[in-house]
Amino acid sequence: xxxxxxxxxxxxxxxxxxxxxxxxxxxxxxxxxxxxxxxxxxxxxxxxxxxxxxxxxxxxxxxxxxxxxxxxxxxxxxxxxxxxxxxxxxxxxxxxxxxxxxxxxxxxxxxxxxxxxxxxxxxxxxxxxxxxxxxxxxxxxxxxxxxxxxxxxxxxxxxxxxxxxxxxxxxxxxxxxxxxxxxxxxxxxxxxxxxxxxxxxxxxxxxxxxxxxxxxxxxxxxxxxxxxxxxxxxxxxxxxxxxxxxxxxxxxxxxxxxxxxxxxxxx
Amino acid sequence: xxxxxxxxxxxxxxxxxxxxxxxxxxxxxxxxxxxxxxxxxxxxxxxxxxxxxxxxxxxxxxxxxxxxxxxxxxxxxxxxxxxxxxxxxxxxxxxxxxxxxxxxxxxxxxxxxxxxxxxxxxxxxxxxxxxxxxxxxxxxxxxxxxxxxxxxxxxxxxxxxxxxxxxxxxxxxxxxxxxxxxxxxxxxxxxxxxxxxxxxxxxxxxxxxxxxxxxxxxxxxxxxxxxxxxxxxxxxxxxxxxxxxxxxxxxxxxxxxxxxxxxxxxxxxxxxxxxxxxxxxxxxxxxxxxxxxxxxxxxxxxxxxxxxxxxxxxxxxxxxxxxxxxxxxxxxxxxxxxxxxxxxxxxxxxxxxxxxx
Numbered sequence: 001x002x003x004x005x006x007x008x009x010x011x012x013x014x015x016x017x018x019x020x021x022x023x024x025x026x027x028x029x030x031x032x033x034x035x036x037x038x039x040x041x042x043x044x045x046x047x048x049x050x051x052x053x054x055x056x057x058x059x060x061x062x063x064x065x066x067x068x069x070x071x072x073x074x075x076x077x078x079x080x081x082x083x084x085x086x087x088x089x090x091x092x093x094x095x096x097x098x099x100x101x102x103x104x105x106x107x108x109x110x111x112x113x114x115x116x117x118x119x120x121x122x123x124x125x126x127x128x129x130x131x132x133x134x135x136x137x138x139x140x141x142x143x144x145x146x147x148x149x150x151x152x153x154x155x156x157x158x159x160x161x162x163x164x165x166x167x168x169x170x171x172x173x174x175x176x177x178x179x180x181x182x183x184x185x186x187x188x189x190x191x192x193x194x195x196x197x198x199x200x201x202x203x204x205x206x207x208x209x210x211x212x213x214x215x216x217x218x219x220x221x222x223x224x225x226x227x228x229x230x231x232x233x234x235x236x237x238x239x240x241x242x243x244x245x246x247x248x249x250x251x252x253x254x255x256x257x258x259x260x261x262x263x264x265x266x267x
Numbered sequence: 268x269x270x271x272x273x274x275x276x277x278x279x280x281x282x283x284x285x286x287x288x289x290x291x292x293x294x295x296x297x298x299x300x301x302x303x304x305x306x307x308x309x310x311x312x313x314x315x316x317x318x319x320x321x322x323x324x325x326x327x328x329x330x331x332x333x334x335x336x337x338x339x340x341x342x343x344x345x346x347x348x349x350x351x352x353x354x355x356x357x358x359x360x361x362x363x364x365x366x367x368x369x370x371x372x373x374x375x376x377x378x379x380x381x382x383x384x385x386x387x388x389x390x391x392x393x394x395x396x397x398x399x400x401x402x403x404x405x406x407x408x409x410x411x412x413x414x415x416x417x418x419x420x421x422x423x424x425x426x427x428x429x430x431x432x433x434x435x436x437x438x439x440x441x442x443x444x445x446x447x448x449x450x451x452x453x454x455x456x457x458x459x460x461x462x463x464x465x466x467x468x469x470x471x472x473x474x475x476x477x478x479x480x481x482x483x484x485x486x487x488x489x490x491x492x493x494x495x496x497x498x499x500x501x502x503x504x505x506x507x508x509x510x511x512x513x514x515x516x517x518x519x520x521x522x523x524x525x526x527x528x529x530x531x532x533x534x535x536x537x538x539x540x541x542x543x544x545x546x547x548x549x550x551x552x553x554x555x556x557x558x559x560x561x562x563x564x565x566x567x568x569x570x571x572x573x574x575x576x577x578x579x580x581x582x583x584x585x586x587x588x589x590x591x592x593x594x595x596x597x598x599x600x601x602x603x604x605x606x607x608x609x610x611x612x613x614x615x616x617x618x619x620x621x622x623x624x
Contacts, residue, residue, distance in 0.1 A: 009275060037606045053618055117496050134435065137482040219482020220441060223621050235338050235443065236613045237606065
């Protein structure tokens, strides 16, 4: 009896955690989403979500989240690949992770200085002869800063996948006459696909609901679902609408995880 | 296995014991009762030195917490987890808190310094007879602009912001009432307008401002204006005077069509536990010397008439921050428009933010 009983006992903290901090909040969000601004039960929030304002908001959130994920991947994959080739892998990896220990807001404020009209970035542009231009409060600065913030989360899973790749497979590909690019396409990339998927999930989902960066770096010229949720909870006190947007975000999250996880089983 | 089981039980027991002990200790001293006073104020809105002085004079320990919007403050007080003894909401929020029965009436015989407040700021519509609130600071909403970056521009009207020369040069604040109110004022409507056609008209007008808008920001506009990042900003008078100390090129004006006049006020919320201490605190802050010191630090406009005489002349006589009654009569105080209107204002504001030129 002892063994089975103990296993159940060990499960207790985990179950309590999941129940209190995962299931209960999701149920609460779902519950609130069925109440209008006066606290009456209704589906009005769901109707409102399908009006042009919120649909446009959803589309624009998607577009930026996609851009951020795509650019992160473009930068992260080669970086992770190079990291596995270096001598002191762990040290280099640490250097990439260290910036993620710095508070997000602090980094955002630092970028306000760097991208400012008289900031370091513009000084550099001036020096190489391009001339200064507006960087802060543009799409460019928004995507740049978010990519910078998310990139460690993209590099880590890809690095792990690349690092655990059996070198014998590469030798085999080489022996069998595969060119470098074929080896990459047919051996390396498929075997690290799981890492890429994890990285994309970890970046795409938070990118959908960013809100502080949209104000600090993009000056509210970029509006995401996160901005709308913040506004409904803090300003209009319309918790119902805020929750409804959150419900859609959760649904989208499940969809993405299901889509990216689906192929693995098929393969 | 048995050892593990014993350890598990022991840890659980110890945790429970500690929880009980913490509860006991909290109840026995601090965090509630006569020895402490929990003050809930806007960020950077008091000279903290005065808090220590109050502690020394009365022996009460002050727990000081801050909020960054009236709505956030309301939410916390509604939840009632903390025993806030003093809060400092704006006027329209006081109306709302009264509706929801969240305030305690003041005992005027405990506020011997109340007579120092200027008559102009007493007995206002949101709290007639000052039964629940005492004015803390007041101010306006206006245009903060950089004279050096815009040498041949003058600002007298809201419409000056629509000038094509100001392309990508204006900062707005991230507040639906402020921005839509500005558009309503520029069209000659009241900033408390609830006519949906007028509001749609205001949105249309705001959308034509988009090419001039550099960003819609929060408190960062102070930093950005101080660093010459933008030439013009919508601003609260107190924020304006604060950055004008840092950047001499800046000037502030309240447009002639009218604008918002606001009051922040000390109240005692229902959550209060140390009601006597709360009165002591309000009375302390009303002393002319204390109010003057606080004004010099915060740099918003004080409603305390006696303290004005203790301020440096260039501060007390500055018409931009102490406008004459003729001007303030033209300004409007935000009314509590109700949840539906607030929601509409915010929906329109969201549409404006999403509008691309």
